[in-house]
Amino acid sequence: MRKMTKALMGMSSALVLSTAIPGLAKADELTLCWAAWDPANALVELSKDFTAATGTTMKFEFVPWPNFADRILNELNSGGKLCDLLIGDSQWVGGSAENGYYVKLNDFFDKEGIKMSDFAEAAVNAYSTWPKGTPNYWALPAMGDANGWFYRKDWFAKPELQAEFKEKYGRDLGAPQTWDELKQVAEFFTGREIDGQKVYGAAIFTERASEGITMGATSALYPYGFKYEQTGGKYDMNGAVNSADAVAGLEAYKALYKCCQPPGYTDSYMGEGLDAFKSGQVAMAMNWFAFFPGLYKDEKVGGDRIGFFVNPKQKVAASTLGGQGMSVVANTDNMDGALAYIKWFAQPDVQKKWWTLGGYAVHNAVLNDPTFKASQPFAADFLVAMNQVQDFWQEPSYAILLQAMQKRLHDYVVADQGTAQEALDSLVNDWKEIFEDEGKL
């Protein structure tokens, strides 16, 4: 009898334990996963209103950018339950939709009266839809972003530099409008001594491991006329990816890297670029708009000392897309809570507050507000950038496609191997092989 009692106690303990473990995720608690950066802090602040309104405790899992994709995609692939909500990169939408990692939100949006037409069209297309261009929504546009530029306005304003530049180039020293002008300005500053320090022209992205050099180089490739396909959806990349325009764009990016990047910036991305600018090493730097509010507030280089400009055009006006949508993770134990957060976040008033706290809302109530352009010194540029964004492949195989591009670009730009034409030809071959494996070619 005693043996039987022990066995029953053991079994019941095991049963209680096994049911208790999933129960650790309380119904009134939500975990939101995102990258660790300035806007994430703004979201923590914003989410206090959600907690106040619903009583739901918000937990956050913020992963540093270089590890963000690795960490979160591992989590999704392994069926983990860490995240109820995920603000994931735009390139993840295709794979996450096809693999069932994200909840399709169409029915929910219809039921709650959330209209995608209330958000900027480019943002909806980039952050929410899969397949592209179809009204199948897997995320709510959460954070609009694009690659932009900032510069040392105080250096540009120095009369002696203004005079010297005008004499040399026959125009005023100001924010460059084209990639040709960008290189001229960068060369003008490189090697100069300002405030007792040797300075360089521009800090650009060269990072190899994740996505850095691709995001940087496409900021030159797109304006020069680079396209992924000759005909959308046909995967006919030959003549588009490796076109003469694309080659010229890649050569322009390498020329900028060679002439004007500070020494040692051979593997640099967001953090390194910000460091170079804040430490007074560079006259200009590229980075995501997401960092601009923080830069403007910076005591050393912000305020009147900093200016912003949209990615320069060349043949066409174009900017590299950043930004993310907010998705409900299909594996969540708190589906209702996660959907409630999305519903709350989609409200115009919340979106307006999101913008004031430093998040880049893409709700039309924010963007179309007459005061928006003057609300921040970079707000008008943000609007321009978001209207000309182009994004990397959003295919389910985006990770392999991205790795191939990272390798080819870094080999050419930083390691100085081969020509731009060879790099892009090789990239076409890499991508063809990937799409053949996918059965798309």
Add this chain to the structure above:
Amino acid sequence: MLAHATPTTIAVRVRGLSDRAIAWLFIAPTIALLLAINIFPLIWAVYLSFTNFRANRPNAEVEGVGLRNYQRVLNDPDIWIAMQTTAHFVFWTILLQTVIGFALAYLIDRKFRGHAFWTTVILIPMMLSPAVVGNFWRFLYQPQIGLFNYIVSFFTGIPPSSFEMLGSVILAPWAIIIVDTWMWTPYVMLICLAGLRSIPDYIYEAAEVDRASAWRQFWSITVPMALPFIMLAVLFRGIENFKMFDMVMLLTGGGPGSTTEVASITLKREAFESWLTGRSSAFAIILFVAVFGLANIYVKALNRVKQR
């Protein structure tokens, strides 16, 4: 007798169990653990290497692809470049660490004044975490503020900002070799020191009686008798450096371009960035067989040297 008595006593206590059964009972948890965390993943990786499985496509149908993954890996020029980079790294680190490590051990073995203190100082790099070492040397190699460039500049007159140890295609592989040598030479030194201290003094005394020169003693006594230890150090460092990942990742991330992309970084990229799980499993199996095969050949050679 006592050694036999203990299990017998246990056997008497645990009725119905033979000595053999008790022995199995004791080692069963270890074997289960070994099977779970070593053998099963290995067998699973072998299985995956013959499929098109991708870890980021859990819903996709897994199909057998025969030897296609192995063919692709072996015909991929990038993988062969990574293998060459690995071989370059392994060869030079082992050579430098063995020569410097043995020289240091030989010096320390002289038992000069303060040798214990210097031994401790030399061992410090080995005690640090590779992550710390990687970040630490990244700063040292920084062209504008890094100490390394200033030291080179001081001795050569080359401006410190004019060369980039981690950003140059030519210098980056050597930058990693320098760091690995700095960190792991003490380890080789320790093993060599154990070898040198195991040589009985009477052999040297007999050589002295025979009027053998110091040079002759070194080549005829010291080196042959320390050789098994040196070979052991080479084996340990060879295996470790063949799978080197953390330090290279922190220092260069495999760059510039793919200049320092050793096999383990390629493998990580294939497996966890491109998510080509089947193909990366095939690559892992090839690497495993290569290291296992080479290590076996080497161990046989080591045994022969020991028996001499």
